[in-house]
Amino acid sequence: GAGVSQSPRYKVAKRGQDVALRCDPISGHVSLFWYQQALGQGPEFLTYFQNEAQLDKSGLPSDRFFAERPEGSVSTLKIQRTQQEDSAVYLCASSGNRGPTDTQYFGPGTRLTVL
């Protein structure tokens, strides 16, 4: 497909479970971003990759959150020992390499509900 895809679209986890969320960026896009969007709020930056290098993880809320992009394409956001406050939509975005004003293309998000 031409756009950013994410899977699963919906995930329900029991508190304490680990989850893994997948992002397939647009082919050839160098930059990849993860965001967390709580209900009624704007997306909040979590982490940024340039190819396989994680250059910024300042937005990850705790050490239970871990992201990787081992081959510079697909990325996985992992949340260990999920808590209720982790319930949110997790958005992935990718962009090319034309600099800081390059357009970010967002996926549809994964809605995570922690019971």
Added chain:
Amino acid sequence: SQKIEQNSEALNIQEGKTATLTCNYTNYSPAYLQWYRQDPGRGPVFLLLIRENEKEKRKERLKVTFDTTLKQSLFHITASQPADSATYLCALDEGSGGYQKVTFGTGTKLQVIP
């Protein structure tokens, strides 16, 4: 502390009128500001980017202004249509330099009534 404010209440307007959405910010000096559209169950879609040295930008029925003195951006949709109903987010550059690190506002929900 840094803050971005958008109208928290929904904006209802009649079809054909101009919708004006506001984004105010404090304690930022963004090099650029962006506006996105978000529909329910979907990710944001980029609409317009305006740089700090630009006063106004237009794209079809959309117009964005950026006043760095007032620390405000206005987003206008002229001749609004029911299909314009969505949440509109402004996003400010955080000055990371090499990549696009932005902070989003909470968004304003626009409802265009036929």
